[in-house]
Amino acid sequence: MQSLLVIRSSLLLGSGQSNQLIDRYVANWRTANPNGQVVERDLARQPIAHLDMARVAAFSTPADQRSAEQQALVAESDALIAELKAADDIVIGLPLYNFGVPSTLKAWIDQVAxxxxxxxxxxxxxxxxxxxxxxxxxxxxxGHYRDQPHDTQTPYVRNVLGFLGMTDLQFVHAEGLALGDDARRDSLQAAEAQIDALFDEVAA
Ligand SMILES: Cc1cc2nc3c(=O)[nH]c(=O)nc-3n(C[C@H](O)[C@H](O)[C@H](O)COP(=O)(O)O)c2cc1C
Known part of the structure; x- marks a missing residue:
């Protein structure tokens, strides 16, 4: 059975544009994989703990020497990594906040690396x-960042996911969402078409 892990991080929850585009992706994915399993991980609704000294110490302590508290801390990270390992497909919503990835997503990365x-x-x-x-x-x-030096997100995500072994990455960019109604509509429509086309390629 195919499985999809959905990682959301929009602080705007259901109104977030990344979440709405993810919804479109998931609807397409369900059509393409009627018996598939979808696992949702919403980092805005259920934030992941930030990495701290106790967690780093727990990670580096041999499993058979961990205290009960350390075992609990490691179990949170283990569960997130197990979710990733179990997935065939992974879709990640990546809003741009203050020129970087959402802090909730960074916390998730720190737990799975x-x-x-x-x-x-x-x-x-x-x-x-x-x-x-x-x-x-x-x-x-x-605004617009694609293929520009001030795009801090794409190289970072490519690097860190690649480091963990995830090298088959495709990006869909919805940009200019704050640049007026027309720009926003055109950008969202283009992103929706790009998402649909991902599944046309699979079906072909
Ligand atoms: C707190 C906050 C910070 C933002 N910072 C930026 C930014 O640095 N650059 C930018 O182009 N847009 C910025 N935006 C606009 C968002 O990128 C845009 O609203 C996008 O739709 C966010 O994704 P989401 O709708 O999935 O949450 C910011 C929005 C918020 C709420």
Missing amino acids: RAGVSFRYTAQGPEGLIKGKRVYVITTRG
């Missing part, structure tokens, strides 16, 4: 352990 669990160091260099995923990233932005 774990040496020995989601990546490891080898004599040949680091190796990502979350492999074989198709990842779709839907960005939503007030």
Whole structure:
């Protein structure tokens, strides 16, 4: 059975443009995978704890020496990594807030990037352990950043997910959403068409 992990991070919840574009992606995905399983992870509704000293110490303590408190901290991270490993497809909503990724999404990244669990160091260099995923990233932005040096998000997400082994990434950009009604409508329509086309390619 195919499975899809949905990662949302819009602080605007149901009104968030990334969430609405994700909804379109999920509807398409369900049509293409009628028996598939969809797992939802909404980081705005259920924020992930920030990385702190206790967590880093728990991660680096050998499993058989962890205290009960450390086991609980590691279990939260383990569950998030297990969710990623179980997915065939992953769709990530990526709003632009104050020139960066949502802090909730950064907290999630900090919980799933774990040496020995989601990546490891080898004599040949680091190796990502979350492999074989198709990842779709839907960005939503007030201005225009695509392919420009001040796009802080695309290179960062490509780097960190690639480091963890997720190298099959496609981006859908909805930009200029704060630049007036016409710009917003045109951008959203183009993004919707791009999302639909992802599934035309699969069906073809
Ligand atoms: C707190 C906040 C900060 C924002 N910062 C930026 C920004 O730095 N650059 C930009 O182009 N748009 C910025 N925007 C506009 C958002 O990128 C735009 O509203 C987008 O639709 C957000 O995605 P969402 O609707 O899925 O939440 C910001 C919006 C909010 C609410």
